[in-house]
Amino acid sequence: MVIFYSVTISLFVFLMLMSSSVVAEDIPVDKDNLKDIESLINDADAGEDVLVFEPGTYKVNIELNKNIDLRARDTTNTVLESLNGIDPVISINGANNVAIQNFTFSNNKSAIKIFESNFGVSIDIKNNVFQKNDIAIEVGDVSKINIENNTFFSNAQGIDGSLSEADIRVYQNIFHSNENTFLNATNFDISFNCFHFNESVGNIAEVNSNLSDTIIFADDEEDDFHLTEESGCRDKGEASNDYDDTLSDLGAYGGANSDLVPNVVVINPIPETDIVDGSIAVSWNENQDYRVEGYNVYYSTSELKGLHDYSERENLSFDDAEDNTEYTVIGLDFNPVTPNAPAQLIVEPRDEKLIVKWNQSTDATSYTLYYQEQGGGENSKVLDGEDTSYTITGLSNDITYDVWVIAHYQKQYHFQVAAYLASSTESDFRESSFVLDDTMVNVGEIGNSAKSDIVAGRPEKIVAYPDLPDEGCFIATAAFGYYSAHEVQILRDFRDQYLLTSKFGTSFVRWYYEHGSKAASVINKYEYLKPFVRVALYPLIISVELINISFLLFLLILLALIAGAVLALRSIANRNKVTLQ
Amino acid sequence: MIFRSVVFLCLFSAFSGELLAENKSPSWMFEFHAGLFEPELSDWEQHYGSSKFPELGFSFAYRFLSVIDAGVSLGYGKDEGTGQLLNNSGTVGEVEYQIIPIEVFALLRGRLHENQWLVPYIGGGYTRFIYRQEIVDQSKVQGSVNGTHVRMGLQLLLDALDQSAAHGMYRRWGVLNSYLYFDYKQTTAEIDGIALGGKSYKVGMMFEF
Structure with missing residues (x-):
């Protein structure tokens, strides 16, 4: 009976554990799918999954409100910068058990800000580089923060605890060339850190196994904060948990969580x-x-x-x-490789153009397209290997052209x-x-394919369906919006009845047709000009309409307007005289 | 059979609608619609891949008499297809065809009172048919032509389906009646012997203020 109960309970407990357990997962974050970072955090299982950042520069403002660890695989080359340039790169608000490790925070107003929290909090900030930030870490009123094995270089403020009464453990870090290394460090537990060239550190560097030592980075001008052979702060940690089983190095590249990834190597140009x-x-x-x-x-x-x-x-x-x-x-x-000749060459005619297309040749790194008038001289155009189509322009619709393509292969290492x-x-x-x-x-000789098939093509105008008439867009049409506007028709009638019946008028019409379309295209382009042009055209339209009705009437009205204008001017002049007297 | 059913429903709704009688009668209408335009030209599908293309638009109207509305409408439609070579057969190239029909219309609406559920209508008017056609990488043409149109359809009063929403529309936007409508239109317009008109099948919403 006892055995039966024991087995049943064990089985029950096992099933409960199985059903509640979630397999922890490393979720890769690539800078090319950065837009999904919020959804990645939302989808991740709190307390289980880790977001692992691939190398790259990320512009982000991450709000971490659940227990998801953020980690990079290459500290030096995984750089986090504030997206909006103001807000912290990472704000921890509502999460109470997270780790942020192996990142470089560079040139930010605030790199990490931990907001006030009412929960029992355990936040690890490990093996990061903070360089040239206004504030590297701002700590709110949380219960437990562990700042371990980070490198703080040339920050205006290192760790700001002025909002906090929490216990902040500052352990095995490097502080180099910071202005205010600590702010309001009353509750800080600072031990096994290395200090060099910082302002306002006081006597911290002389107690609790902290030390002042010469720090020589691999190349701080190129953001490489690995320690060199000559540097201090190596093997000065508390425990032997470096990768080589010696005492931990201090800074971002020491301790059990260092990434063990040296900085990238740049090859010199190869002559x-x-x-x-x-x-x-x-x-x-x-x-x-x-x-x-x-x-x-x-x-x-x-x-x-x-x-x-x-x-x-x-x-x-x-x-x-x-x-x-x-x-x-x-x-x-x-040795050169001979690529296959381009296949499936197609030549599509267009107005004074030919569009040439062909299938990608295996191994081709470039192509040369040839075309010539049948019986004429040869022309060529070299194209990149990605391009498998080209439009030949400047051709004549009256000529048939032969077209062919040759593929090239340039071996590269x-x-x-x-x-x-x-x-x-x-x-x-x-x-x-x-x-x-x-x-x-590039190495060796270029391999050339055989000629593709020679395809003949003759440029030709395309006609749309239906073949609609173009009503043109001269100045009045453009200004009044459409060809058959009443005002446009008046001007057209005037052209036909008066201008085209005289030599001078015909010359004017010819000149206008040569230059008017340019003005019309400007009017069409800038819609706001249309009302002004219409206003300017109305006196002309009214005059022309009057002429169409009766030339005598037009003359009488014109004379009346001139007389009216003269009288008005004289009246104004007399009034001014009276005023002066 | 369908015709008789519609007539029956219209008559039924005309009398049963008394239950929803409102005090105010609207003067202005605004409507927007979307649907398909089917050009008259017989080879349209061969060049554009389908015999119809999408069209949308809106219109304003004023009620002159209780059963007559008059207004203006602006539409837009666009289709993309291919052209053909000037001297050879075969479709090539890319052609973009756009239309902007501007209409002045009058509608006779079979509405016996304001809250009639189903309102049939018929009408027509003047069309200014503006077209624009582009042969990609070659040329553009544009122009316009006068035409006419007739249209008919059926309007369904939505207020009868959800009166609380209808009251909300009135309080917030001043909308007295909202209609869902189905419209058939035949446009006739011709330029240089080319028929630009066609049939339109549209669904729209109309709001009366």
Whole structure:
């Protein structure tokens, strides 16, 4: 009976645990799908999932209101900046158990702000670089914050605890060249930190295992805050939990949570003289990170981008250059490859144009399109390999042209160099990321395909269906909106009856037809001109209508207007005289 | 059969509508609509892929007598298709065709009182048919032509279905009556022997103020 109950209860407990457990998941965040970051946070399982950022510069204002850890795989090259330039990059409000680690926060007004919370809070901020921020970390009234193994460089304010009465643990960090390292640090527990060139630190650096020491970064001007061979603050932590089982280094690249990813390696430009039959010499500057043990030179005939993880690199060709900063890759194949001739060439006629299309040739890196009048001279146009269509313009509708295309293949080699730490293995991959753009060189002769089929084409006007008349858009039509407007018809009648019956009038009409369309296109383009042009045209239209009705009447009205104007001017002049007297 | 059913419903709604009698009678109407325009030209589908293309528009009208409205309407339609070579057969290129019919119309509405559920109508008027046609990468033409149109349809008084919403529309927007309507229109317009008109099948909303 007891056994029965025991088994039943055990089974029940097991089922309960199984039903409530959620498999923790690393959710990748790529800067190309950054717009989804809010939904990624919303969809993540609180307390279980981790958002893992791929290398890149992210402009974000993240509001973290649930217990989701944020982590990057490459501290140096995962940079977070404020999207609106004002609000904190990460605001923690409502979350009470989160970790933020392995990021670089650069040039922000506020990098991380932790708002007041009523819950029991445990927030870890580990292995980040804070550089050139107005405020690196602002802490609200929360119960427990752990700020561990971060590098604070050249910030106006390091850690601001003026809103907080919480216990803030500041442990194994590096503080270098900050103006106000701490603000209102009454409740801070500061130990095992390294200080160098900071203002207003006081005597903190001399107690609780803190120290002042010379810190030499790998290249702080290029945002590389790895420690060099000559730097202090190495192996000065409390426990032996660095990657090499020594005492922890201080700063962002020490301790158990350091990313173990050296900074990227940039290859120097490869001169043509270093490309010799079957071999290419590659060089780069030494990575100053003291942990770097050597370099792998990757090469491929296709692009080398992204590919940060072991699983993405395991099938790539590479040579171990050990700790050298130049290496010659040998045994490369420079022989040209002949691509297939472009197929399915189509020539579509247009008015004084021919549109040429063809199918992509395997391996083609570029094409040359040729066209010539039948029996005439040859013309050509070189096109990039991505383009499989081209419109030949400036042709005559009376001539038939022959068109053909040749595909080319230029062999290319792409290179990346990755720095590696000691004992980099499949399960513990310790190589630097690839740079965004690989280094590419052209090698060998260009391979040319055979000619595609020669296709004849004759440019030809296209007629729309239905073939509607264009009513033109001269000045009046443009101003009054349509061709058959009454006012436009009046002017048209005047043209036909008076202007075209005299030599001078015919010349004027010819001049007007030459230049009027330009003015009309301006009027059509700028709609607000139309009322003004209409107002300007009305005296002319009224005059023409009067002439159409009776030329004598027009003359009488014109004389009356002139007489009226003269009388009005004389009246004004007399009034002014009286005023002066 | 359908015709007889509609007539029966209209008569039924005309008498039963007394239950919803309102005090005010509207003077102004605003309507918007969307639907399909089917050009008269027989080869339209061959060049544009379908015998119809979308059209939308709106109109204002004023009630002169209890059963006669007069107003103006502005529409817009657009279709995209291909052209043909000047000297050879075959459809090529891209052609964009746009129409803007501007109409002045009068409607005779079979409305015996304000709250009639179903209101049939018939009417017509003048059309200024503006067209614009672009052969992509080649040329554009535009113009306009006079024409006429006749239209007929059936209006369904929505206030009868949801009176609280109807009161809300009146309080907030001053709308006395809201109608859903179905409209058939035949436009006739011709330029250089080319028939630009066609049939329109539309659904719209009309609001009376």
